[in-house]
Structures are given as structure tokens and as C-alpha cells.
Amino acid sequence: MLRSIRYGEADRVLHLYTADHGRLGAIAKGVRRARSRFGGRLEPFFRLQIMLHQGRGDLHTVTGAETVAAHPRLREHAAALDGAARACDGVARLFGDGEPHPAVYALLCNELALLDSRPDSAGRANQLAFRLKLLVAAGLSPVLAHCASCGERDHLSGFSGAAGGVVCSACEASAFALDEEAHAFLVDALGRPLAQAPDASERALRQAERAIGETAEHHAHVHLRAAA
Numbered sequence: 627m628l629r630s631i632r633y634g635e636a637d638r639v640l641h642l643y644t645a646d647h648g649r650l651g652a653i654a655k656g657v658r659r660a661r662s663r664f665g666g667r668l669e670p671f672f673r674l675q676i677m678l679h680q681g682r683g684d685l686h687t688v689t690g691a692e693t694v695a696a697h698p699r700l701r702e703h704a705a706a707l708d709g710a711a712r713a714c715d716g717v718a719r720l721f722g723d724g725e726p727h728p729a730v731y732a733l734l735c736n737e738l739a740l741l742d743s744r745p746d747s748a749g750r751a752n753q754l755a756f757r758l759k760l761l762v763a764a765g766l767s768p769v770l771a772h773c774a775s776c777g778e779r780d781h782l783s784g785f786s787g788a789a790g791g792v793v794c795s796a797c798e799a800s801a802f803a804l805d806e807e808a809h810a811f812l813v814d815a816l817g818r819p820l821a822q823a824p825d826a827s828e829r830a831l832r833q834a835e836r837a838i839g840e841t842a843e844h845h846a847h848v849h850l851r852a853a854a
């Protein structure tokens with residue numbers, strides 16, 4: 627579950643991300659009553675097996691729910707909770723089209739499980755590694771191995787969202803400066819599993835975040851929230 631919003635006297639509107647149908651909206655009736663049959667299961671960041679009834683409108687109705695993973699430890703750490711919220715927000719913004727993206731579902735499950743098992747891995751580096759993998763799932767993998775404009779392999783000194791990746795010193799007109807450390811962070815974050823995401827200096831992470839943000843804006847017309 628990505629988000630839950632109070633609705634009426636006792637209901638909640640849920641924003642769900644599903645493996646088979648992408649993003650869905652659903653209403654859980656009576657869920658805020660003390661004796662609701664859903665108990666405390668319909669909470670954000672839960673992984674659920676959920677049964678929905680498809681009505682006439684946009685919102686489905688929840689008819690049943692079983693917990694697959696509640697991620698209780700994630701809730702005890704402010705940074706992990708914040709990381710889960712930002713991860714869910716990124717998925718909702720980049721993949722709100724109602725199309726199924728099983729790889730995005732799997733990636734989000736991985737991220738929530740990681741924040742639950744190792745809450746201390748939360749933070750900007752984790753968030754940026756997650757977003758980079760989301761961009762790949764969206765088909766927006768930034769070019770990192772050579773200049774995105776001319777193919778040059780040396781003298782890579784900037785990043786251009788418009789060009790779609792790193793650029794060389796001759797092509798950097800629309801680019802901002804990207805240090806070697808930030809470039810290495812992007813390459814490593816893409817190449818490694820989420821749980822082994824690299825860390826980097828504040829300055830490098832700031833540049834990496836800008837590279838990811840500009841890629842999402844130029845190619846998906848999506849503005850991502852700050853990573854931390």
C-alpha cells in the first residue's frame with residue numbers, strides 16, 4: 627500500500643500498487659471502526675494479498691485482505707519510515723498509468739523489505755539507488771558509459787537530462803557539472819543490488835540527485851520529491 631487517506635466517517639481510500647494491474651485506487655469501508663474485520667492490516671507500506679470488487683467508478687472496494695509482510699521494524703525508525711514514504715511516492719509519480727510493471731512491484735517490495743530488515747540503510751544514498759532502478763524500469767536508464775551526445779568515452783564532465791546522460795566537455799552546453807565521484811556513484815548504484823548500494827559524499831549525492839531528477843523531468847515529465 628502506497629498511501630491511505632481518511633474518507634467519510636469510518637472509511638479509507640487506499641492507493642495501491644499491484645503486480646498485475648499497476649496502480650489502483652480502492653475504498654475500505656468501515657476500516658476505521660474499532661471492530662473492523664480488516665483489523666490493522668490496511669496500513670501504508672504493508673505488503674498484502676488483497677481482494678477487490680470492481681464497481682462502476684474508479685475506486686474498487688476492498689472485500690478481503692491478508693498480510694504478506696507488515697514491516698513492523700520500518701515503523702520504529704523515523705528515517706526508514708520516511709524512506710518508505712518517498713519510495714512509494716516515487717512509484718506513484720513515475721508509474722501512475724494503470725499499466726502493470728511487475729519489475730517495479732518487485733523493486734518496491736525489495737526496498738520496503740530492506741528498510742524493515744536494516745532500517746539504518748535508509749537515507750539519501752538508498753533513496754537515490756532506488757530511484758535509479760525505477761528509471762531503468764521505466765525505460766529511462768541514463769547513459770553513463772560514454773557521452774550521451776557524441777559517444778566520446780573520455781573527458782566526461784557533466785550530466786544533461788535533455789541529452790539523457792553524462793556528456794563530455796565539448797557537449798556540455800545544456801549540462802551541469804558532474805564530479806567523478808557522482809558518476810561512480812550512479813554507475814555503482816545501477817550495477818549493484820539495492821542492499822549493497824554505495825554511499826558517497828554529500829556533494830556527490832547532491833549531483834546524483836540532480837541527474838536523476840532531471841532525467842525524470844525531461845523524459846517522463848515527472849517531478850520527484852527531494853530524496854531526503
Ligand SMILES: [Zn+2]
Nearest residue numbers: 773776794797
Ligand atoms: Zn560529447
